[in-house]
Each structure stands twice: as structure tokens, then as C-alpha cells.
Amino acid sequence: MKVQDEPTAAEILPAIARFLRETVTTDSSAHTMFQARVAANAVDLAAREATLAPRFDAEETARLTKLLGEEGDLLALNRKLADQITGGTLTLDTPGLKAHLWATSMAKLAVDQPGYASYRRAVKRRGG
């Protein structure tokens, strides 16, 4: 991997979000202000993805490899998983399936919407 100079992308994104939230929204039309807030949220999402996704993807791949007993890329493994759930080979009684689905969805929410109420409740229940 090529090592870039600094600051890193993950460090630059928060500055863009701050610009959108604090500068753009002060003297714009209501519609632009709304769009700028959405854009700031999108930048925050991208920053979370840049930071968290590599680890989450590796963990998901490891869980799927164990659950399905085979290796492959994440998309192929997920296709296999979905097919086996659809076909009834994998059910909620299958050891590990429920835990895998929860872990995967929680990882997605940590990137997409860590403020979503059902996510926050689940974080508490899982003792996180």
C-alpha cells in the first residue's frame, strides 16, 4: 500500500463536516441549510466508514467462513448465507446464525446511524 502524506482522509472529513455545519448553514436559504446538514451527516458517515469498515469487514468474513464452512469474498459469502436462509438450510436454530446477524447489523449501524434509537438500545442490552 502506498502511504499518503498527512493529514489522512479520516482526519480531513471532519473538517468538511464542520464547514458544512457551521459555515454553509449560517447564510443560506432554508433548503440549502437542510441540504448542508444532510451533507455534513454524510461526511461523518464516510469518516466512520473509513475508520471502522476494515475491521468490521474482516470480522464479518471470519464469522461467515466459520458459519458456512467455506471461504470466499464477502459478497459471495453473503449470497451463500442469504440463499441458505431462503432455502431453510440455515435457521435461527442454527448455532451462530442469530449472533452473526446481530453482529453484522450492529456493525452496519455503527457506521450508518450510531444515533438510531433501536441501535442504542441494543448496544445497552448487549452490554456494550
Added chain:
Amino acid sequence: MTGAPQDGSAAALTAALSSLGARLFPDHGSVQDLQRLSGGASQETFAFSYETGSGLRPLILRRKPHERVSALAAGLETEAELLKLAAAAGARVPAVFHVLTAQDGCGVGFIMDRLEGETIPRKILRDARFATARAILARDCGEALALIHSVSADHLPSALRPAPGSVRVAELKAAYDTIGRPNGVYALALRWLADHLPQDPPQLTLVHGDFRHGNLMIDEGGLAGVLDWELAHLGDPMEDLAWLCVPSWRFGEIEKPVGGFGERETLFLAYEAAGGGCVDPARVRFWEVLGTLQWGLMCSGMAEVYRSGADPSVERAMIGRRASEVEIDLLDYLAPLTEET
């Protein structure tokens, strides 16, 4: 998109509405404050008022411009018809003021009264001025749905699409297959829905189809009107009760299943007391799972809308990334967390 209409069609529309106003009001209603409220490519909503001898009459115009008449004409005329039927049944809806004719030159659609109130969920759920309304909203919604479902099938427009559970599950499966992105939680939900599909009710009723925040006009006194009948169809009446309870419409107030403001029991009791027939909680639960998945697939579908350039806005992209909220909510329904998870 909100704001004054931007192209030359605005002047044409104002002129057409002016001459319509002159015909409808003996004291020559002139057009005031024409504002485009929303609209996709095919359907437009405008707010405006007629200034008449007796004061301002605030109105809403829902229309499709002329050039699209042939393809899509049935929708808005059906909507106007349903508003009249719902009003006759006693439900609170905006009164239809005028159904457009070719002579009016405004396209196909109708004009209805503009209700006062609020539709923004976070204001309704948090602002102090809605505290009294929040306490009675679940009851109001139960009563409104009972009245809507009571409209006699004999009177319903023939354009209404029959869509009981069996049809809806097949549609969601097709939508999932079209999106083509494998998703374990969606696959689990589709499997569960197929395994738990209830018998279609012997009598399909009018179903509003989008009875939730955003389409409910709320004022300090409670539910002021049910809007946006675009998705109305013939179906299982439990679908409307359930859609209102889908977690994504609770806007943070997840412990209050009915729209973030009430309890299911309150909604169900009010529905039954207003003559809505017996509520089957298991059936409502089936429709809640279906509705939750439906919202998820709608979000997932946004990725393609964004990518194709049909709507390249950041807002559209971000709705696509709301798909994962539905996964958590589906797991809460189908595989709730326990000690071991």
C-alpha cells in the same frame, strides 16, 4: 423542493387558476401565494389561496400536467374520490373543493382545502404545544382508521388495486430480487413472512396504505386530517394499523410503538370501539414485519436511484444508508436479543 414555481408554466398555472377562481367564486377569487410544495416527475403539489369577498381560502392543488394524462390519469381522480368517501364516512380529511376538468386547463387532479397544523414528526413528538394532542393521538388514529375501513366496498372506485398479504409478500420478494444485493436479515424476514402468511381476509377493505407521520396533519387538538391517499388499495385492514407501528415511524420514541406517541392497546381499543371490527394482534404483527421490510427495501432501492443519476442528491444517497436501521428492527421482531446473543 419547496418554493415558488420556477419555469414559465408558473405563469400559465396562475392564469388557469385565476380563470377557474372567477368561475367558482361569484366574487371573483384571485390567486395568491402560489407555491410548489413537492412533487416527483409525474405529480405536483401546490399551495395557494383564493382571495374572495369573504376572505382568503387556503387550498392545495394536486395535479399531473396535461402531457401525462393518458398514462397516469386514474390516480388523482381516484384519490379525490376516496377523500370524498372518507369524508362521508366521518373521517377527518381535507374537503375536496374542485376536481379539475379539461376546461380548467390545469392538468388532471383536484383542489382541496388546506388544513392548518403540523406534519413534521419531531415537532409533533417533542414540542410542548402538542402535549395534549400526543395523549389522544393513538385513539384518534384508531377511530380514523375504523371510519376509513368502514367505507362500503360497493362505493369504492374500480381503479383500486387489490393487494392482500399474499400479493404484498410476492411483491417484496420481487423487489428484493431486483435489488440483487444479498442480505441475510432480509432473507430471514422474507422467509418468516412466507411461513406466517395469514389467510387473506374474506372481505378486503379500503386501506389507506401510507397512514403514518408525514401524512397525518396534527394540531393541538389531535388528528386534524389524513393526507396523501396515493398508495390506497384494497387490502387487509390490519395493514394500516401495523404500518403506523413500524419502528422507523417512531422517530426515536421507540418504547411508544404507535408512531412514537402511543400504545398498541390504545389504538386497537379505539379502533374496535369505533366499529372497526376485531383486531387480531398476531395479524398486526405480521403486517408490522412486512411494513418494516418494505421500508428497508425502499431504502435499499434508493442506492440505484442515486447511482443511476435519476436523483444524484446527497439526501437520496443517505436514505439508501438508512436500510440498516431496518435490519436491527427486523431482528428485534424475529430474533430478539437474549442473554446468549
